[in-house]
Amino acid sequence: MGLLSKKDAKLITDPLADNNPITIQVLGICSALAITAELKASIVMALSVMAVLAIGNVVISLMRNIIPSKIRIIVQLVVVAALVIIVDQVLKAFAYELSKTLSVFVGLIITNCIIMGRFEAFALGNKPWRSFLDGIGNAAGYGLILIIVGFFRELLGSGTLLGFKVLGDPIEKTGLYAIGYENNGFMLLSPMALIVVGIIIWVQRSRNQALIED
Amino acid sequence: MSLKNKLHNFKVKNKDKKWLPAFSALHTFLFLPNETTHGGTHIKVADDLKRTMNTVIMAMIPCLIFGMFNAGYQHHLALGEIQAVTSGFFSPEFWTLSNFMVGFWKILPLVIVSYGVGLGIEFIFAIIKGHEVEEGYLVTGMLVPLIVPVDIPLWMLAVAVIFGVVIGKEVFGGTGMNILNPALTIRAFLFFAYPTWMSGDKVWIHGAVERDQLIASGQNLDAISGETILGGLAQGKEIAYSLWDMFLGFIPGSVGETSTLLIILGGLFLIFTKIGSWRIMLSSVIGAIVMGLIFNQVTASGWITESSKFYGLMSAPFWEHLVIGGFAFGTVFMATDPVTASQTNKGKWIYGFLIGFVSIMIRVFNPAYPEGVMLAILLMNVFAPTIDHYVVQGNVKKRMKRLKAKVA
Numbered sequence: 001m002g003l004l005s006k007k008d009a010k011l012i013t014d015p016l017a018d019n020n021p022i023t024i025q026v027l028g029i030c031s032a033l034a035i036t037a038e039l040k041a042s043i044v045m046a047l048s049v050m051a052v053l054a055i056g057n058v059v060i061s062l063m064r065n066i067i068p069s070k071i072r073i074i075v076q077l078v079v080v081a082a083l084v085i086i087v088d089q090v091l092k093a094f095a096y097e098l099s100k101t102l103s104v105f106v107g108l109i110i111t112n113c114i115i116m117g118r119f120e121a122f123a124l125g126n127k128p129w130r131s132f133l134d135g136i137g138n139a140a141g142y143g144l145i146l147i148i149v150g151f152f153r154e155l156l157g158s159g160t161l162l163g164f165k166v167l168g169d170p171i172e173k174t175g176l177y178a179i180g181y182e183n184n185g186f187m188l189l190s191p192m193a194l195i196v197v198g199i200i201i202w203v204q205r206s207r208n209q210a211l212i213e214d
Numbered sequence: 215m216s217l218k219n220k221l222h223n224f225k226v227k228n229k230d231k232k233w234l235p236a237f238s239a240l241h242t243f244l245f246l247p248n249e250t251t252h253g254g255t256h257i258k259v260a261d262d263l264k265r266t267m268n269t270v271i272m273a274m275i276p277c278l279i280f281g282m283f284n285a286g287y288q289h290h291l292a293l294g295e296i297q298a299v300t301s302g303f304f305s306p307e308f309w310t311l312s313n314f315m316v317g318f319w320k321i322l323p324l325v326i327v328s329y330g331v332g333l334g335i336e337f338i339f340a341i342i343k344g345h346e347v348e349e350g351y352l353v354t355g356m357l358v359p360l361i362v363p364v365d366i367p368l369w370m371l372a373v374a375v376i377f378g379v380v381i382g383k384e385v386f387g388g389t390g391m392n393i394l395n396p397a398l399t400i401r402a403f404l405f406f407a408y409p410t411w412m413s414g415d416k417v418w419i420h421g422a423v424e425r426d427q428l429i430a431s432g433q434n435l436d437a438i439s440g441e442t443i444l445g446g447l448a449q450g451k452e453i454a455y456s457l458w459d460m461f462l463g464f465i466p467g468s469v470g471e472t473s474t475l476l477i478i479l480g481g482l483f484l485i486f487t488k489i490g491s492w493r494i495m496l497s498s499v500i501g502a503i504v505m506g507l508i509f510n511q512v513t514a515s516g517w518i519t520e521s522s523k524f525y526g527l528m529s530a531p532f533w534e535h536l537v538i539g540g541f542a543f544g545t546v547f548m549a550t551d552p553v554t555a556s557q558t559n560k561g562k563w564i565y566g567f568l569i570g571f572v573s574i575m576i577r578v579f580n581p582a583y584p585e586g587v588m589l590a591i592l593l594m595n596v597f598a599p600t601i602d603h604y605v606v607q608g609n610v611k612k613r614m615k616r617l618k619a620k621v622a
Contacts, residue, residue: 180367180369181369182367182370182408182410182411184373184407184408185406185407185408185409186403186406186407187407189406195381198381198385199381202385
């Protein structure tokens, strides 16, 4: 990579796999369970978190030397809250239907453990550019899992992808439904998202035994 | 050379092959293996896991056969081809060949799919992990066809079995390590994934769904409907079956759970062979009676009136709760699963009592899903280790006190 040094590139690639915020650090689970019933919602959520985390990381990193450590959590909250409100308003303005689907969960990005976690663990001790990359990387790792989960939940639960009826029409009985296939209602319930995340964790750790902790 | 020795030599010759676990699983089914343990003294008992499992299956066979007759009987009765039973358990209207054949051809595929898919997964996991095939699926495979509606599509059953065995058992390390009862995991999956096939008034009698499709396509026929008694009570309807019908099992329901009489016989067989825990069965019945009595008192004293949607099930006499729905079957065959139940004797009393107590509570307060025993057992499966922990700690404390008293 010409643009990024090897060390910087690792900031982006690590959270995608071996240090994934959801499957390895087990952060940000709540939203991964709540909004992944549709692929579109997963993608928008991933992008929203990416915007908040990347910008927030840069802001915190710029202020890292002037934030008194006793009140740093409050400062972090103010930064993330401001960003989340901006994202929420943008969604309401340009994608109103979608913002209704995501409902409170956009607002709840504030409490997403990944964001505060990265502020604390990375942005407070690193320069803005590296913090920016770290934010992009972690949000991408989070988004990747969201999209995988959203893909399977929407495909198996509703028989659609991004709203397109890829498996046929369940009411007019075309495509797969003509031979007796039915949507799996369990996939639309949050517990199934937990199981899908669990399966991803299982697959990942059995492919890379080094990730298994005792 | 005898067949037994030939098979043993075959095993020795191929001991490095990957598929050997699959072979030895079938081998030990028929013969006691020739291997002996090395070092140390061992006492060998005849009732290994496989024999234990086979005993449970034997206890369930009457329920299965009754279920086949009942599936055909309910089908023919709903079509108006035969009369309802009149003369008790041995009514000639019930035990006819035509009843049996209808049920046999509906239920045999369920059994085959359940065993075929489940054992297939067990073999695959055994070969990947390189250990012996575990026998845990033998009982599950027989339980599953008994606790589903007779008309469930086979592919749904196969998907559920894959889910139940992999997520319910193999991820935890296989037989003996699972937290939840695999058969109930399979049923819970089916219920939440395909609720239209697991509840309502169309699925319990073979033919009702097909009849609906014929009507939809324009044929002039009467619709068949057959609710379970629980489903009817939950909607506050009058129940057309006598208590005696419910006890003997001439009612619609999942394949093998209708006949309380045969379940009690199976339960006695399990207690007699010391495989099922009588503590769990008894305490679970006590729990259900206590909860039933509480609800009966509530309605008797007029706190809940007939306008309430809970009235139907709440006012059902407490003994009726014991014979309707899957309560008896769950208590005898599923709550007693030695892997997922409490291990300590005191723990078993608590565990069983709470199963009975909670299952009647779920029945009454969740009219959308009146069959509470499945959820109650799954819930208590999760708490069983906690119960054991406190029982053991309590015992430790008691002994510590005794020790201190002695020293002082």
